[in-house]
Amino acid sequence: MCERDYQRTWLYRSEWEIADEFEQLSLLECWDFLVETISSRQFVNHFPKTFNYLAKNWERTSPAAEEYRPNRRLVYLHHGDRRGGLKLRPGYRRRHADAHGSMITLPCWSRNHLTLLHELAHICCWCDVPHGEFVSDHGKEFAGAYLGLVQSVLGAQVADDLLAAMRLHKVKVAPL
Numbered sequence: 488m489c490e491r492d493y494q495r496t497w498l499y500r501s502e503w504e505i506a507d508e509f510e511q512l513s514l515l516e517c518w519d520f521l522v523e524t525i526s527s528r529q530f531v532n533h534f535p536k537t538f539n540y541l542a543k544n545w546e547r548t549s550p551a552a553e554e555y556r557p558n559r560r561l562v563y564l565h566h567g568d569r570r571g572g573l574k575l576r577p578g579y580r581r582r583h584a585d586a587h588g589s590m591i592t593l594p595c596w597s598r599n600h601l602t603l604l605h606e607l608a609h610i611c612c613w614c615d616v617p618h619g620e621f622v623s624d625h626g627k628e629f630a631g632a633y634l635g636l637v638q639s640v641l642g643a644q645v646a647d648d649l650l651a652a653m654r655l656h657k658v659k660v661a662p663l
Contacts, residue, residue, distance in 0.1 A: 516598075591610075634646060
């Protein structure tokens with residue numbers, strides 16, 4: 488049985504403190520950002536199981552990459568898609584961004600670096616945290632992974648701002 492998601496509201500409030508700093512991205516820019524993040528050396532070292540789970544069929548040199556990006560446009564994917572690796576889909580008429588398995592759903596409002604790292608941190612927790620399928624969705628393990636991703640990708644200043652907001656809202660953070 489999964490832990491209760493006891494600090495979701497507090498974590499969201501922490502994000503809202505710094506969310507205005509980030510510009511909106513197109514779905515293709517979101518894809519490129521995630522591919523760059525997942526293939527970075529730091530990500531591979533910290534989250535090896537997540538890298539193996541997500542980094543299938545999307546390398547730029549791979550012939551399968553054209554399946555996802557014909558004419559530099561993403562093919563919109565659906566839940567029944569059985570291809571391995573990271574999948575993005577637009578979340579038209581949805582209120583919330585979502586990460587389920589290797590599928591990240593992004594409504595227009597959520598297409599920014601901070602939300603992308605938030606959803607990627609969910610996948611990292613499921614794959615790399617021991618018994619990740621049973622921990623709280625926004626618990627201290629998630630907060631630690633999320634903060635680590637923010638620090639390695641967006642820099643120490645953004646991570647410090649997010650950590651200060653997390654402390655203000657009493658979010659518990661486990662060390663990564």
